[in-house]
Amino acid sequence: MGIREDIRTVFKKDPAARSTLEILCCYPGLHAIWMHRVAHSLWNKDLFFLARLTSHISRTLTGIEIHPGAKLGKRVFIDHGSGVVIGETAEVGDDVLIYMGVVLGGTALERKKRHPTVENDVVLGSGAIVLGPITIGKGAKVGAGSVVVRSVPPDATVVGVPAKIAGTPQPSALSEQLDHNKLPDPVLTVISQMLDRLSRLEERLQAHEGTLPEPAQISVENQEKSGFNRDEQIYSVLKDVIDPAIGIDIVNLGFVKDVIVDGENVDVNLVLTTSACPVIEYFKNQVKRKVLSINGIENVTVNILDEPWKWDRVNKQTLQRG
Numbered sequence: 001m002g003i004r005e006d007i008r009t010v011f012k013k014d015p016a017a018r019s020t021l022e023i024l025c026c027y028p029g030l031h032a033i034w035m036h037r038v039a040h041s042l043w044n045k046d047l048f049f050l051a052r053l054t055s056h057i058s059r060t061l062t063g064i065e066i067h068p069g070a071k072l073g074k075r076v077f078i079d080h081g082s083g084v085v086i087g088e089t090a091e092v093g094d095d096v097l098i099y100m101g102v103v104l105g106g107t108a109l110e111r112k113k114r115h116p117t118v119e120n121d122v123v124l125g126s127g128a129i130v131l132g133p134i135t136i137g138k139g140a141k142v143g144a145g146s147v148v149v150r151s152v153p154p155d156a157t158v159v160g161v162p163a164k165i166a167g168t169p170q171p172s173a174l175s176e177q178l179d180h181n182k183l184p185d186p187v188l189t190v191i192s193q194m195l196d197r198l199s200r201l202e203e204r205l206q207a208h209e210g211t212l213p214e215p216a217q218i219s220v221e222n223q224e225k226s227g228f229n230r231d232e233q234i235y236s237v238l239k240d241v242i243d244p245a246i247g248i249d250i251v252n253l254g255f256v257k258d259v260i261v262d263g264e265n266v267d268v269n270l271v272l273t274t275s276a277c278p279v280i281e282y283f284k285n286q287v288k289r290k291v292l293s294i295n296g297i298e299n300v301t302v303n304i305l306d307e308p309w310k311w312d313r314v315n316k317q318t319l320q321r322g
């Protein structure tokens, strides 16, 4: 019955698992899968009531409801499990990882294929609700709390309600599949792309009208002669870099920890709200472009510091104005 394989799967996919005895006794997800195998074989022998009763007893013991008609592949692992519901015509492939509260539900009242098909190697995050006879493609990831009502292509990550594709589909290693905190954010990505295009358009318009901001036009020598402060100049252009999640610029948000100027080379050290920030590349590109727009600066390095950002770094007047 593949019990050894099931235990190996738990060791592979749950870092909290310590011993075989613990896995045998304390993993309701495993108990539910084992009881489902019994229920499903009764169902295939047309012993519908006995099958349903077995599934019901399993639900009472584990909090996991798998209809006996559902088809589950090998090494499917339900971690924790309470609140999981898998409908009658659902099909789940091999090596699928399911967390608590996942629903593979139907959207039709007719007795037909009405539940999802989940292909091999899919990860369904806690509370993910997948509805209708749709297909979640091989290797796809569904973010916690998402509601999926459309098919998902292989290797894609979907998040949100209703779930949308986030980021470029990419096959990921098992260790990355478990990085549930690093899912991309499709809405933030679109907003950051719009802000980026807006800022490029503004720059083109200013160049066209000859109205580039003063500091960017003054040569290095003249700035030094006039006592112009290079740091201030850099901070001034960085105020054009807006955080797409908060709508405030990175200077007033206190994201800019230091600016180190060495001749024509500049290092900008940023502290972000999270090291898993889904728009890190947007920040890096914007900062680089803005600082390089200053006359006499040739190289810009943007460093994301591994230290916590706190609200006390924010310019409070900006928040009051906002």
Ligand SMILES: CC(C)(COP(=O)(O)OP(=O)(O)OC[C@H]1O[C@@H](n2cnc3c(N)ncnc32)[C@H](O)[C@@H]1OP(=O)(O)O)[C@@H](O)C(=O)NCCC(=O)NCCS
Residues within 6 Å of the ligand: 085, 103, 104, 105, 106, 107, 131, 147, 149, 161, 162
């Ligand atoms: C809400 C519901 C009834 C809508 O069904 P529908 O009228 O056939 O709607 P459609 O599938 O045509 O979708 C219409 C729009 O609503 C969105 N949508 C559908 N269901 C949604 C949900 N649950 N949450 C958020 N958005 C939803 C769709 O994305 C679509 O948006 P779009 O027009 O921008 O593309 C259905 O999706 C649902 O949630 N049914 C409940 C199923 C359930 O709980 N089953 C039991 C499981 S145990």
Ligand SMILES: CC(=O)OC[C@H](N)C(=O)O
Residues within 6 Å of the ligand: 085, 086, 087, 088, 104, 105, 106, 107, 108, 114, 115
């Ligand atoms: C799990 C689920 O979809 O439940 C709804 C209904 N009982 C059905 O089987 O379609």
